[in-house]
Amino acid sequence: MLDIKLIRDNPDAVRKRLADRGRGDEAAVDKIAALDQRRRKLVSDSDALKALRNIVSKEIGALKSKGQDTSDKVAAMKKVGDDIAALDRDITATDEELRGILLTIPNLPHPSVPEGKDAADNPEIRQWGHKPEFTFKPKPHWEIGEALDILDFPRATKISGSGFILYKGAGARLERGLINFLLDLHTRGHGYMEIFPPFLINRASMIGTGQLPKFEEDMYRLRDDELYLAPTAEVPVSNIHRDEILRHEQLPLYYCAYTPCFRREAGAAGKETRGMIRVHQFDKVEMVKFSHPDSSYDELEKMVANAEKVLQLLGLHYRVILLCTGDMGFASAKTYDIEVWAPGQDAYLEVSSCSNCEDFQSRRANIRFKDKDGKNRFVHLLNGSGTALARLFVALLETYQQADGSVLLPEILAPYLGGVRTIRGK
RNA sequence: GGAGAGGUGGCUGAGCGGUUGAAAGCGCCGGUCUCGAAAACCGGUUUGGCCGAAAGGUCAACGUGAGUUCAAAUCUCACCCUCUCCGCCA
Structure with missing residues (x-):
């Protein structure tokens, strides 16, 4: 607001x-x-x-x-x-x-955000690594996953409908291992406090971070109880301090949380329907910061670096782009997206979006701090994916697929997969 | 889900319908004292809106929302939440 x-x-x-x-x-x-x-x-x-x-x-x-x-x-x-x-x-x-x-007016773009109409106007800030080369034509993840029997799209559809994922065996293990890998990295490596929040969220919290009232149709809602399924951990975690006054010495606060994310994807019908690039439920580890206004843009840069670290450790090629004024989200004043390379798609996939919302959300959610002079001011709120799991899973399968159909995963994940690096078919 | 109790300032805890924005204690901040500290003593210590350059003025807020009244923290109703007991249950 x-x-x-x-x-x-x-x-x-x-x-x-x-x-x-x-x-x-x-x-x-x-x-x-x-x-x-x-x-x-x-x-x-x-x-x-x-x-x-x-x-x-x-x-x-x-x-x-x-x-x-x-x-x-x-x-x-x-x-x-x-x-x-x-x-x-x-x-x-x-x-x-x-x-x-x-409540329906979006945040103002920061002066450093380039003017532009849509995604085509987003400048690339940097790249890391390079596109892997293959001696064969790289397959899309749905072919790899189904051949290895670690992803089962037809049965996910039977259980729930289109846009849901059923992980099986080593696939399920990999998903769980990735969650742990990401949480360990951000807590032990980057100083975030681990949070495990509720997944059902009340209306006041949804208004606090800006999902409501404007984007009601994008949310899953429990009508009998006026609760919403979390579309991202940003919502419950940012609302931890709703209606509170923090002490300035407490800032910045770093939180990270794993949650599943539920999105109706209303209006996205027909887009990216194949595989698990756009789905109604996916896992994500989210970073949230409560920052002093004077340092929130430094904190944003650090947060992007924290998200990039994930891809660097996994050896995945990516690029960082800065969203232009026309492509930014509702609550954000400045947003960096990180896009990982997916060889089977021949495309970059957005796996992280790191935003400084300044005081836009804290004014809605009434989250303040007492500054050195004893004055109450709104904190700056930042959130960033660290990272989204489904697309990370895609990039891993497609990047590390082998000629024989197996997948050879990065060494760093081995401890999270029972010491195993290779996923093979039966 | 049933029965009962209760929701007041950072905390504990008072508050006959009319100088109560709110006693008292604790905590916190400042001061006196001290070589320094503790203790003691003195003073201060909620938030928001509006007017104002400021000083200051004024309004509102005692879980939330309605209502009664010239006047509500105080009375009525609904809802929310917390606690205790019972039931159910991973």
């Missing part, structure tokens, strides 16, 4: 930066400013009447204790009370309308 004061004081700057995102959100700025002005007028009128009522009510109390007549004052205050009630109804309605709009 944007700071209403920023819109009030610099409407033109806000309008410009929203326009850079290319979604037409700048059109709401005038409406917001008008509602804000109306609200302030109503509040000050209501406050004046309340001040009057408070004074006279005290007089009534004093007079009554002396046994004097108060009927004229009581009658006058009854009228004032009615006026206040009318004003307050108006305030509530204005407030709700204003907040309703503010």
Whole structure:
């Protein structure tokens, strides 16, 4: 949520930066400013009447204790009370309308974010490693996985529907091993505290990180209980400190968590339907930071490095790109994506997205810290995948496939796979 | 799920419907004292909105939301949460 004061004081700057995102959100700025002005007028009128009522009510109390007549004052205050009630109804309605709009306005891009329309305008920041070479034509992961009997798409569809994954045998073991590998790396190696959060999330938390109210149709929802399946661990973990005031010495806080991620992928029908590149449920280890505003951009760079480390240790070729204004997510002020090379797809796959949301989420979720001067300020919230598992699984199978159909995994994973590096067919 | 109890400031814990934004204690911050520290003593110590350059003024908030009243932390209703006991259960 944007700071209403920023819109009030610099409407033109806000309008410009929203326009850079290319979604037409700048059109709401005038409406917001008008509602804000109306609200302030109503509040000050209501406050004046309340001040009057408070004074006279005290007089009534004093007079009554002396046994004097108060009927004229009581009658006058009854009228004032009615006026206040009318004003307050108006305030509530204005407030709700204003907040309703503010909650659907995306964050402003950071000045360092390049202007652009869509993914084609995202600059590449760097590459690591290089595309592996094969003496044969590399197969896609679904062929490798089904031949080795470690992935079973038809049965996943039977159990749940399209867009779900059934891991079997060494595949299931690999998925579990990767989760442990990632958590160990970020906790022991990068200083994050491990979190295992609930997977069902209430509405207030979903609003806090920005999934609601705007993206309701993308979420799985339990209608009977008004709970949502976590689309990413970012949601439960960021909400750990909702409605809290942290001490500045506590910052930055580093958390990481494994969760499954549930996404309806509404509107994505027909896209990347083959295999496990776009699915309704996938595993992910997420990093979340609560940062002091002064250092949040340094923290973002470090977080990207933490995610890159995963791919470096696994020997997977990747590139880092900076999302342009038109391609960024709703809550983000600046986002780096990391894309791993998948030889069987002949394409890069997004396996991590690291964002600095600045105070956009902390204002919604009311997460503050007391600074050195004792002033309460909003923390900066960052989140990044470290990394998404399904696509990492894809990259591993496709990169390390052998001519004989087996998969020879990186040495570093052996401890997580019972000492075994090779996945072979029967 | 059933029965009961309860939700007040960082914590503990008071609070006849009318100077109670809220006693007291603890904690914390500052000061006096001390070579220094402890103790003791003095002072301070919730958050947000609006007006204001500031000083300051004003409004709101005692789980949440409605209601009664001139006036609600205090009365009524609904909901949420916590605790105890019972039931069920991995």
